[in-house]
Amino acid sequence: MPFSYEYARPALTVDCAVFGLDEQDLQVLLIRRGQEPYEGRWALPGGFVHVDETLDEAALRELEEETGLRKVYLEQLYTFGGIDRDPRERVVTVAYYALVKLSDHKVKAATDAADAAWFDVNDLPELAFDHREIFEVALARLKGKVRYQPIGFELLPRKFTLTQLQRMYETILERKLDKRNFRKKILGMDLLVALDEVQKDVAHRAARLYKFDDRRYRKLVKQGFSFEI
Amino acid sequence: MPFSYEYARPALTVDCAVFGLDEQDLQVLLIRRGQEPYEGRWALPGGFVHVDETLDEAALRELEEETGLRKVYLEQLYTFGGIDRDPRERVVTVAYYALVKLSDHKVKAATDAADAAWFDVNDLPELAFDHREIFEVALARLKGKVRYQPIGFELLPRKFTLTQLQRMYETILERKLDKRNFRKKILGMDLLVALDEVQKDVAHRAARLYKFDDRRYRKLVKQGFSFEI
Structure with missing residues (x-):
């Protein structure tokens, strides 16, 4: 000892x-x-x-x-x-x-x-x-x-669909979100980059992939922006 | 040792x-x-x-x-x-x-x-x-x-005026709040009890005293209420 x-x-x-x-x-x-x-x-x-x-x-x-x-x-x-x-x-x-x-x-x-x-x-x-x-x-x-900071993106693949993103919030918050309102809110914050890529290996119509723009988020935060879902 | x-x-x-x-x-x-x-x-x-x-x-x-x-x-x-x-x-x-x-x-x-x-x-x-x-x-x-939980009341006397309450938020948040909006918001949450008492020892017209209803707050929280100033 x-x-x-x-x-x-x-x-x-x-x-x-x-x-x-x-x-x-x-x-x-x-x-x-x-x-x-x-x-x-x-x-x-x-x-x-x-x-x-x-x-x-x-x-x-x-x-x-x-x-x-x-x-x-x-x-x-x-x-x-x-x-x-x-x-x-x-x-x-x-x-x-x-x-x-x-x-x-x-x-x-x-x-x-x-x-x-x-x-x-x-x-x-x-x-x-x-x-x-x-x-x-x-x-x-x-x-x-998760509602006030974009930490949820840490749980998603780097490229994700809006459906995956919505499901992530629904799973964590344990309640359904209205699809139209959700998309309006998330796209309105202008933090997602729409990629020229779609999902692969899916049976249904392939959805567009997005990624989260962390650099833009940090810039907006400096200007007083608050993330909110 | x-x-x-x-x-x-x-x-x-x-x-x-x-x-x-x-x-x-x-x-x-x-x-x-x-x-x-x-x-x-x-x-x-x-x-x-x-x-x-x-x-x-x-x-x-x-x-x-x-x-x-x-x-x-x-x-x-x-x-x-x-x-x-x-x-x-x-x-x-x-x-x-x-x-x-x-x-x-x-x-x-x-x-x-x-x-x-x-x-x-x-x-x-x-x-x-x-x-x-x-x-x-x-x-x-x-x-x-302080904006999302009623912890600010811990800084005030047990009985306070609405002016004192507003000044508390203004001091902590370092910005002016609109008096009319502030009063509408705080009274709208129905968490303050208006007392049958007014300020003492003041030169100007004595203002009404209020206290924070902690019991009611806890009850509301259980029903899903969120405090916000």
Whole structure:
């Protein structure tokens, strides 16, 4: 035990709720714990913060080590400091949420995690620690934020149809949107670039593809523009 | 050094940006540091998290110890984990922001802090550590949130005039609001109770006093209501 301090210190971890969107559902990435406590139970990926890395670095490192994910959209969520949230000792965890394009990413289990898999957010297994609560806070943040910032695009392929875009909002917000109003609103913000491309490999009439113009968005924000769906 | 661990641990602190509103300005509460590092420099109140208290408890305890403040509106802001933010060693801090009714509170310096005082947010002295950055994030959160949640009432006396209410929003948002529109909007939400009382000790015609109906607000929120100014 080479590290000694005058006062007791909580251990510090990061945990991450990673969201992805498939054709039907919003999904969250869980790892099956390979060791005690809660061995065999599903949990959010995460682990201890090293003394020489920032919190963001720790979150990215743990995600890659446990799930193979890299280059995700990551944002700090909230820090959970309940006294008894870990049966071993006092552990404070800085929680993050991340959004990934499922189309781009393969997930693999690695190191500490015995297994990693995507779960429908409406059908989660029992989670280790207070990870259910962390997940709920992350989901609420996503639902709240997706309407006022264009973070939802992080869940879509880089090129998407307006139908895919609408379905993304409908899935996260859990309600139907009127197609005509939705298109008027989203196209009215002038943040989408219509591409000279259409969908491939679809049975129905191929729809036009669009991409999100991040550079234009940042320019508009500087001028006082507010995104809103 | 009686506390030993297998791996090095960052120290964990809480820091708090406390806002108050006087007749003219938005103010933030600072303490003058009584010890190194940054001895004599102004800083946000805060200190080390004890291993047997939650983060909220630590923030409330430090506030009371350093400034005498109790019963404030407190909310977790963000956790700052830069590698070199403290010259002594790695320190991760969970930052909070708090809102207080200046009318109710007397501030006194205590324990670690040599001095405590309110400063106009537009005229701050140089701050210790990364506290300027923490303050900026707290101020941005306050400005963003005050329009969509009725937290601004935490800054006003329990009984207030509509003019005081409007001035509170104008001060925080740093822009003039149209009086007629403002009153229509705020009274239209039906969250204010008009009291059978008027201002005392004023030279001009005494204005009616109102209070915020928190119970009604919570009931409306459950029915899907969104506050917006």
